[in-house]
Structures are given as C-alpha cells and as structure tokens.
Amino acid sequence: MKSDLINTDPLIALKQFTDARIAIGRVGDSIPIKESLEFKLAHAHARDAVYSVLDFELLNKRLAEFNLPILSLHSKAFSRHNYLKRPDYGRQLNDKSINELKDYNNESDITIIIADGLSATAINENASELLSALIPMLISANFTIGPLCLVEQGRVAIGDEVGYYLKAKYSIVLIGERPGLSAADSLGAYLTYCPKPGLTDESRNCVSNIRLQGLNYKLAAEKIFYLVTESFKLKLSGIVIKDNNGLINQ
Amino acid sequence: MYQYTVRHKVYKFQDLKTLLAKASPYRSGDVLAGICAETYEERVAAQIALANLPLKNFLNEDIIPYDDDEITRLIIDNHDKTSFSLISSFTVGELRDWLLMNTTDNHSITAIETALTPEMVAAVSKLMRNQDLIAVAQKIEVVTKFRNTIGLKGHFSTRLQPNHPTDDNKGIMASIIDGLLYGSGDAVIGINPATDSPTIAYNLLQLIDNLRLQFDIPIQSCILSHITTTLQLINNGAPVDLCFQSIGGTEKTNSSFGINLNILNEAYDATLSLKRGNVGNNVMYFETGQGSALSANAHHLVDQQTCETRAYAIARKYKPLLVNSVVGFIGPEYLYDGKQIIRAALEDHFCGKMLGLPMGVDICYTNHAEADQDDMDNLLTLLGVAGCNFIMGIPGSDDIMLNYQSTSFHDALYLRKVLGLRPAPEFENWLIKQGITDKLGNLIPINSSNKLLSGLLG
Known part of the structure; x- marks a missing residue:
C-alpha cells in the first residue's frame, strides 16, 4: 500500500549528493504529507526568527564577562512591520540613541554593534560565543574597544552612525541574517573602517553564516581578526582587502 | 498638469510620471519612494484622470528625459507610427475596454504590439482589475x-x-x-x-x-x-x-x-x-x-x-x-x-x-x-x-x-x-x-533501471 501511495524509492540514492529537497516522492502529483509538514516547519522557524526579539536579560548577563560598557540603542523603525517596510529607518538611530552616543566621550579603535537584523534569534544564540573568541584576540593585539552597543530594529548600515558618533576608527556589526529554510539562526559580521553615515556595501567586509552548524565561532573570529588587522594596516575596508592568508571565502 | 475633481476636491498631478505613480495600485515600494497616492480617493482620482488621457499624450511627454536615458531613446526611436494609427484615437480607458472586447483577439492585439510604448501598457494595467489582466493576457500567444x-x-x-x-x-x-x-x-x-x-x-x-x-x-x-x-x-x-x-x-x-x-x-x-x-x-x-x-x-x-x-x-x-x-x-x-x-x-x-x-x-x-x-x-x-x-x-x-x-x-x-x-x-x-510519462501526461513510476538514474548513480 505504502509504496503504491508514495513513489520515492529509486530516487532516494540521489539524496547523498545534495541538501536540496529531492526524492521527496509524490501522492498523485502532489507532495506527500511528511515533506509538506517538514517544509512548513522550516518556514515557521524562519518566520518566527524574523519576529524574534533581542533577549536583553540573557545578552547583558553573557556580555558582562568582557567588562565593557553596554549601551541599548534603537533605530528609527518603531516596529517590526515598520522595519520591514522602511529599510532607511533601520539604518538610522532614533534621536534618543543619538543623544546618548553624543554624550559618550571615550574614543576607541573598534566599536562593536550587536543588532537584531532579520533574526534576533541568531544574536541570542551566537553573539556572545563569537565575541568570547574574538574580543581576547583584539585585546591581545592592543586594540581599544568601545562600548558594546545593542541595537533594536537595526540594519547593517546603522553601524556607520554608531561608529561615527562614538568616533571609532572601525566598526564590527554583528547582525541576524535573513532566515532561510535551512537556517534561521545565521549571524553575519559586517566590518567597516572609518564608519560614517552614507557608506555603502562595497566599503565593508563581511563574514557570513556564523552559527553552530555553519562557520564555527573560532574560525569566524579568526577571519574577522584577519580582516580587522588588514584594514588597520591599509587604512580602509571593503572589496580591496584581499584574501592573503587563505582564510577568507573558505 | 493633469487633474480630476471629486466632490469639489481638485486633485492635481504635475506630470505624467506623477499621474502614473498616483494611479498605481498600492505597494510598499512606491510608499518607500514617496510617490504613492496618499488616500484611496486620490488613487482613484488619478486612475480616472489616466483613463481619460489620450494615448497620443504618451508620445509627447517622456517620463524620463530622452537626452538622459538610453531606454527612453530606445522606446521613442522604435515606436511604430504606422500601427499606432490603429489606436491613435484611444484614451487609456478606451484601450482597456477595447482589449476586453470579444472581438479583440490575439491577432488584433499583436497588430498593435509595436504601436504601444511600455508607459501606455503600464498605464492601462493600472486601470485593470486582476481579472482583466488575466482575461487579456490569456488571449495573447507568444511562441x-x-x-x-x-x-x-x-x-x-x-x-x-x-x-x-x-x-x-x-x-x-x-x-x-x-x-x-x-x-x-x-x-x-x-x-x-x-x-x-x-x-x-x-x-x-x-x-x-x-x-x-x-x-x-x-x-x-x-x-x-x-x-x-x-x-x-x-x-x-x-x-x-x-x-x-x-x-x-x-x-x-x-x-x-x-x-x-x-x-x-x-x-x-x-x-x-x-x-x-x-x-x-x-x-x-x-x-x-x-x-x-x-x-x-x-x-x-x-x-x-x-x-x-x-x-x-x-x-x-x-x-x-x-x-x-x-x-x-x-x-x-x-x-x-x-x-x-x-x-x-x-x-x-x-x-x-x-x-x-x-x-x-x-x-x-x-x-x-x-x-x-x-x-x-x-x-x-x-x-x-x-x-x-x-x-x-x-x-x-x-x-x-x-x-x-x-x-x-x-x-x-x-x-x-x-x-x-x-x-x-x-x-x-x-x-x-523515456518512459517518464504516458501519452496522457501521467507520470509513470520510476524504477532503478531507469537510464537517467543509473547514469548518475553508476
């Protein structure tokens, strides 16, 4: 009965070659219930991740180990719906946050921004672990690090404003990437030398897919550290920074 | 300048591109660009003004200047004036009605294909319901x-x-x-x-x-x-x-x-x-x-x-x-x-x-x-x-x-x-x-001796 109902078997051998949803069989011409629900579950995870929020209690507790001041900031986007419709708002700080940064008088080499992006889940699950690997490397190389800035409803370019107001030479933005069906908790790191409002993507470097089952924390931290040191050497960031030590694009 | 009055309120649209934007069905990208109609009434007023607009007007007003944009030049330079004579008396609204007539078929639509500029086609689509978009597209065969x-x-x-x-x-x-x-x-x-x-x-x-x-x-x-x-x-x-x-x-x-x-x-x-x-x-x-x-x-x-x-x-x-x-x-x-x-x-x-x-x-x-x-x-x-x-x-x-x-x-x-x-x-x-489907188009169950399959696995 079952093999009549779902014609899969000979194709299953193809599955070893790809993670694509091949060899899922059919009922009539339609997708069998098992696969149909697995797909729905993956989409549910992705949707939930888009609407997830930063867990401040957890993040404050875990980030405390670095003995750095922690600032809580907010973009101009006042809600998730507003954030999704107005990418320009997500790239700018609201007035209260700007005032808070203007009052802050401590220049540093590097400022680290932790923003929810399209998956706060990615931040809640990966940010502190990544920083545990990265911050000691930066400190031992004698970089000074400014406050850790948690940003709600933030996009990548919000790091330009934060870095600018904090007079930082370099910004590292850790942000939740757009969830896919295969991963809803992927963290991206966007690195910008001399951050200031108005920069675009070509002036940044990016390390992507940082998560437990993706690019692991240690390797991600090494990549970021390499890009940071190259940027300070060349006094710029972006596509001009080349993969000289074989670490990038692995 | 285009305008339409609803209940003594005069809606003015300063140029063709503004009229087209305001007549466009609501979508987030036009809001983001700041060009969307501000009320439901303004949108319909724009659609009515657009419906009354002669197609000829589209040939006299470039929405992006000819000298600044090679796509505008491509559109204007390739416009077919001969076939345009078939529809030159139409307004945008009349074009919509004509497209839906039972006597308008694939042949009559393809006959005006080169008479139409993209802006005319975009304009008429803005006046059409989803049903209209389907009904007209369904007439056209592009092979x-x-x-x-x-x-x-x-x-x-x-x-x-x-x-x-x-x-x-x-x-x-x-x-x-x-x-x-x-x-x-x-x-x-x-x-x-x-x-x-x-x-x-x-x-x-x-x-x-x-x-x-x-x-x-x-x-x-x-x-x-x-x-x-x-x-x-x-x-x-x-x-x-x-x-x-x-x-x-x-x-x-x-x-x-x-x-x-x-x-x-x-x-x-x-x-x-x-x-x-x-x-x-x-x-x-x-x-x-x-x-x-x-x-x-x-x-x-x-x-x-x-x-x-x-x-x-x-x-x-x-x-x-x-x-x-x-x-x-x-x-x-x-x-x-x-x-x-x-x-x-x-x-x-x-x-x-x-x-x-x-x-x-x-x-x-x-x-x-x-x-x-x-x-x-x-x-x-x-x-x-x-x-x-x-x-x-x-x-x-x-x-x-x-x-x-x-x-x-x-x-x-x-x-x-x-x-x-x-x-x-x-x-x-x-x-x-290949034995993948039968003559009625039904899939035939695959077995492991299938040549395509064994080719990759073998």
Missing part, C-alpha cells in the same frame, strides 16, 4: 523556439533550477535528474551559479551539454552569470545555448548591473552566431522584477511597475526565448505581502505579453515577506489561467543556494493536471520515449 517550442496555447513549461550552494557537479546533477523525472526543464535548465567564476560556469555548461547529448533531450541550458562572463565563455568555446542578463527599466539601473545596450548588442550577436538552436534561434534569457530601479536609486521618481514595464522595451529588442519576472524575490520593502506579490506578477505577465514577450514568472517569496505557499498556490493557479509561458521548477520549492521559496516540480504537475496543460511538444515526446 519562442530554440531546441523546442515554448508558449503554444495549451502548453506550459518550466525552468529547471537545480542550484547548489557550492556549485557541486553531483549535487546539481542530482537535482537535474530529479527534475527531469518529474517532467520539468522544457523552458531551460538554468543554474544560478554561487560565484561568477567563468571556470565553474564553463564546467557546468559542459555538464548539462553532455547530459543533453547522451540522452538526446530537446532542451536548452543556461548559466545565469553576468553577461560579460557569458561573452567570455562564448569566446572560449563553451557550449553556450542561451545568454542571460538581469535588466531594468532605466539606463541608470542597468549601469548598476554593469550593462548597457551596447553590451547587450554585442552579447546577442555573439550568442546568435553560435547557431546552437535547431528549432529556432531565440537565444536570450532576461530576468526582471519590480523594485530594481528604486533599489539602485535609479528610478527618477517613476513608480516601480512603470519602471518594470520599461525594461520590457529592452527585452523585446532581442527576441528572447524567455523573460522571467522574479516577482517576490526583492523583499517586503517593495512588495510587502501575498496580495502585492500576486498583483505585481499579474501586471508583469500582462504587460510583457502585451509587448510581445514570452513571459514566465518566478512565483516566489522571501522569509521576511508576509507570504507563504498558499499565496504562491493562488498565484500559480491565476498565472496558469492567464497563459503564463513558464514557471520555475525547484526541488520541494526550496532554493538552497538563493535562500528563497519558489515553485516545485510538483507545483507544475498540479497546474498541468487541473488546467489540462502539456509540456513543450518536443519535450513531451521525449518524456514519453
């Missing part, structure tokens, strides 16, 4: 050929899209075999490569070409690299069937893609010169999508649907095999939810067909859009009724390289079944010969 025949009435094709995050040969081939065994791939086997490496693209082209020759499959392949990479591949002797490029509706948008009409001319000539098609020589594959101009900050305050339709002026110059609106890929800041994606897809399909293009649609969404498979099922069914030439076929709807959801091999089978549609005739014969 193109390379190694098979796509777009015939009663037929419906798929682009097999076997993407893989690392362009792994076996991973891609596994998805191709899976798709072929579901009867997918008659529009093209088209891979979005993970990188723009010419070496990898060459290798993938070779891979598909070997498969095609080994099993004598009447299909074409395409690696969706940048057009300059494809040109380089052609010069290096790669087996390039189709030349791909993303295009937009303004010169500035295309600059942001690293292309212009000269590059397209060069690539078109180079691909034609290979003469690899045996049924016909439509060799171009274009992709478009509402919002690309705004995203490149190259929209000149023209609404996103009109920008999109202007891209079709470029496409039709090169007699493409396939034009694909990748409608839901761009994200919710341009098309927020299922309703907006569905409307935009029907507009793109209608406008493309009106301009004589072999329109397909990537029925798709990203995970941050307010949409799901149910919305895609609705759109799939509507486009099937509208006579869409092709859709994507992706294993289980899930593109593991581009990270978005489109239509599955199963979705295409569903549509063929509920609407009685069949694959491209040459491909259908091949499916029967």
